[in-house]
Every structure is written in structure tokens, then in C-alpha cells.
């Protein structure tokens with residue numbers, strides 16, 4: 001889906017847009033009244049002074065979350081510079097303004113529609129301006145660690161989106177009152193990020209008959225960014241570049257959500273690959289896409305991937321999608337016959353397009369969620385596409401084993417023994433522990449093909465991760481990667497995708513001993529699933545491989561009460577983390 005049709009910027013508000021978001025730094029209100037502060041950007045009739053004073057008091061004393069004020073202009077002298085004119089059919093009644101104030105709760109602002117008699121000669125004009133004032137507590141502003149403030153900005157962006165939607169406002173000014181130099185737009189970008197991330201919809205299967213038709217239709221058409229110290233010649237390119245990068249990141253989150261929300265109909269594997277192919281083409285992305293099909297996997301003897309995919313229909317046979325991104329810099333190096341081009345990072349993503357549990361069949365309502373068991377694959381693929389669009393400087397590859405874990409006569413059973421790509425044999429104790437199996441084969445592939453690369457995998461690997469975290473965080477475990485883990489945790493905090501580290505202790509390995517094979521895929525005597533699954537996978541890398549595993553089972557789906565702008569179903573958690581990590 002298109003994120004937004006237009007973003008424009010200038011020093012002043014757009015005269016045709018009659019809604020504005022204005023963040024107010026509370027310290028500034030020591031030297032100026034709120035009325036003066038706001039009037040700098042939006043003409044406000046004098047009689048609003050008292051009302052704005054009340055809001056100001058409330059903001060200072062009661063820690064008011066956000067205020068919504070409807071400014072109405074006098075129609076009779078609408079030619080003066082104070083009027084903001086918009087040619088729309090609905091004329092709102094000109095009477096004393098109501099202000100709606102809420103404390104983190106968001107109420108609609110109500111307007112009474114006037115019965116209007118149209119005169120042939122006078123143009124109907126709407127002279128209302130909706131003001132959304134977001135107070136910012138100076139205590140958190142300009143601190144070194146600004147993660148709390150930035151999250152507040154994103155949440156405000158989400159609240160704004162809900163209000164715009166409720167009021168059917170499709171165009172809005174966002175006024176950057178904070179930064180003195182206009183290319184430091186961090187806070188305003190965070191508001192935009194929260195707002196735009198909240199605007200995601202999944203409409204591929206909706207028709208005119210949809211029960212949610214009215215709601216689905218709403219979309220933000222235009223954001224006008226007001227940068228008071230904007231100087232076209234100096235700032236235009238750098239700001240547009242920054243905004244474009246932000247939009248590409250959000251686009252990647254949307255692509256992830258699209259891929260995850262897609263139903264698990266019998267061609268989800270091919271659909272995944274086609275969607276990525278089309279995205280590369282449409283956006284002209286310098287990425288090589290390769291696909292290993294079932295024949296290739298058989299030749300390579302990737303027995304674990306093939307085993308998990310054994311009960312799938314022909315049109316949904318297992319595949320591995322590989323994306324290769326070599327940055328422009330490295331291509332130049334290559335030309336000068338520098339060292340062999342090897343990716344600094346290889347990202348892996350669990351791509352189970354539906355997890356029935358296999359012969360160890362899952363049951364209950366949560367089964368429907370198992371279409372999201374390819375979230376890891378969606379995250380790493382979408383990230384890499386956006387990273388390449390933003391001309392990232394590192395060489396990064398991504399590998400996504402795409403497999404359906406189905407039931408049926410061909411399906412693997414507990415007690416089956418599979419031979420992995422590494423040659424190790426695996427006794428299947430539980431067919432529902434399939435994620436670690438498919439990742440084990442690609443881990444071995446990467447750690448031998450690119451022994452110097454750092455591997456990061458994302459996977460909805462264990463139900464335990466969801467229960468343990470209550471969707472509050474993801475878990476991170478690693479081998480030879482302390483500093484990378486530290487950075488990932490920091491970045492996660494900064495963008496509100498929390499990561500909690502768990503130990504990968506070799507002591508646990510004895511719990512995976514098998515009588516008949518080299519190792520078993522799940523333990524009967526140890527219920528530390530998050531740790532055990534990692535430890536299983538660790539057996540398929542080299543001693544020195546740098547590897548980080550992130551279990552996103554909890555946050556990948558239905559996490560919008562924790563991350564407000566995460567959208568109701570697929571969240572896309574992981575994508576923004578990767579952007580933050582690689583920035």
C-alpha cells in the first residue's frame with residue numbers, strides 16, 4: 001500500500017490545510033504564553049486568549065496529555081490574513097469554540113453542522129482550523145538518552161492518527177517548533193513515524209461488501225511539514241533525503257506486515273517470493289534475488305528443510321529465497337580486485353508459512369495465528385529491501401527458508417530420523433519444533449559458505465517466548481557476539497522494541513542427547529524452550545561463528561496494546577530494530 005500521497009515542507013503552514021499538530025515545549029511557556037507561541041504559526045483570533053490560557057494552565061499543572069482546540073474564524077471578514085480557507089462543502093457553524101481536552105484519552109471533537117443555505121454568488125467556505133497541541137515536558141527533552149521522549153512522540157503520532165481518522169481529516173500540518181536548526185527533525189520525525197505506522201491497512205482481500213468498509217477507506221493524503229527556520233537552498237535536499245529514508249523504512253514495515261497478514265492459502269511460499277520480486281522491480285532495488293527450489297535442496301541434501309516440508313502440496317514445496325545486497329562502495333572495491341566479496345552480515349528468517357504443528361498437531365484458537373510463523377523471513381527480507389533503497393553502506397545478505405509445516409500421510413513423525421545438511425542426524429521428538437530444524441540447515445550453509453560473516457536470525461520460535469514476555473519484549477541469545485548484542489539491546493530500547501538477553505549455556509546440551517541419532521530436536525526433560533531451541537541451532541554453526549538469535553514469537557503479532565502504532569495484527573517488529581542497528 002501507498003504510505004502517503006504527498007509530503008511537502010515550508011516555513012509556514014499550508015493555507016489549504018485546516019488541521020495542525022503543534023508540539024509545545026513547556027519550558028518555552030515561561031517566556032511566552034501558549035497563545036503567543038501558537039500564534040507564531042497559526043493566526044488565532046484574540047478572543048481565544050482565555051481558552052488557550054486555561055489549556056496552558058492545565059498543561060503545566062495537570063500534566064495534560066494532548067489538547068484539541070477548534071479555531072473558528074469569522075466568516076464576514078474572511079479576507080483578512082487571519083482566515084484559513086478551504087473550499088469544502090460542509091460549513092461548520094460559527095459559534096463559540098469548544099475545546100476538548102483529554103488526559104491521554106482521546107475524544108472526538110464534535111462539530112455541529114449548520115443548516116446552510118447556498119447562495120449562488122457566495123462561495124461556501126469552511127473557516128475552521130483544528131489544532132492539536134502536544135505538550136512536551138522539558139525534563140526529558142534534550143537529554144542524552146532521549147528514547148522515552150521519542151517514544152512519547154511516536155505514541156502522540158498514533159493518537160493523532162486516531163483523531164484524524166475519527167474526524168475524517170486527511171491533510172495536516174505538522175509544525176516543528178522545537179529544533180532551531182531545521183535539519184534536526186528527530187522529534188517531528190518520530191511523530192510522523194508514529195502517525196504513519198498507525199495508518200497501515202491490509203486491504204488485499206476486501207471488497208465493496210466488507211463489514212468494515214467505512215473504516216477501511218480512510219487514508220492520510222497529505223502531510224505538510226512546517227519548519228520555522230527552513231531555508232530552501234540549504235536544507236531542502238538533506239531534509240528530503242532524511243524523510244525519504246524514513247518513508248522507505250516505514251514501507252519496509254508495511255511490506256513485512258503485508259507478507260505476514262497474507263492468509264496461509266496453499267501458495268503462500270510462492271506469493272512471498274513473487275511479492276519480494278515485484279517490490280525489487282517496482283522500486284528498482286540493486287539486490288540479487290536467488291531461489292533454491294526443492295530440486296536444489298535435494299541436491300544439496302538439506303534434509304531438515306525437506307523433512308519439515310514433506311507434507312506440503314506441490315505448489316507449496318519448500319524453497320530458500322536468498323537476497324544479496326552489495327553496497328556501491330564494496331562494488332568499487334571489488335573492481336579494484338580487492339579481497340573476495342563476502343557479506344559482513346547474513347540475516348536469516350524463519351519462514352514457516354503455516355505451522356500446523358505437523359503430526360504433533362496444534363489445536364485451539366491460536367492455530368489461526370500460525371500463518372504468521374514466517375514473520376522472521378518477512379522481517380529480514382523487507383529490511384534488506386529498504387536498506388538497499390536507502391543505499392546502506394554494508395554488504396548484507398538474507399536467507400529465508402520458506403516451508404509449510406503440514407499434516408498428512410507424507411508428514412514426518414516423532415521418532416523419524418533426518419539427516420541434516422551438515423551431515424548430523426536428528427531424531428524428531430516433536431514435529432512442532434520445526435523452526436529450529438529449517439534454521440539449522442541454513443545456519444550450516446552460511447557458517448560454511450561465509451565463515452567471516454555475522455549471522456542474525458529472527459524467528460517466531462517458541463510459544464514460551466510469547467508467554468514469558470507477555471508481548472513486552474523479544475529474547476536475544478548469542479554466540480561470539482557480545483558487543484553486537486549490546487548494541488542491539490541499546491537500539492531496541494531507543495526504538496521501543498525491547499530485547500531481553502538469555503544465556504545459551506552449553507550445560508543444557510545433555511538434554512538433547514538421543515539414543516538413536518546424533519541429537520534430538522526437542523527435549524523431554526527440559527522445558528527451557530527458548531534456550532534449548534537456540535542450543536540445538538548452535539550445533540550447526542562453527543565454534544567461532546558470530547551468531548545472534550532473536551525470538552520474536554510474542555511481539556510479531558497482535559502487540560498493539562504494547563506498541564501503540566504496531567497495527568492490530570502483524571506488527572513488523574524487528575524491521576525498525578534492524579534499521580536502527582545498521583544506521
Ligand code: BES
Pocket residue numbers: 355357369373430432433434435460461462463464466522523529553554
Ligand atoms: N511456531 C511455534 C512457536 C509459536 C507459538 C510462535 C506461538 C508464535 C506464537 C513453534 O514452531 C512451536 O510450535 N514451538 C514449540 C516447541 C516445542 C514443541 C518444543 C512450542 O513452543 O510449543
Ligand code: ZN
Pocket residue numbers: 355357431432433434435
Ligand atoms: Zn511449531
Ligand code: ZN
Pocket residue numbers: 352355373432434435460461
Ligand atoms: Zn513454528
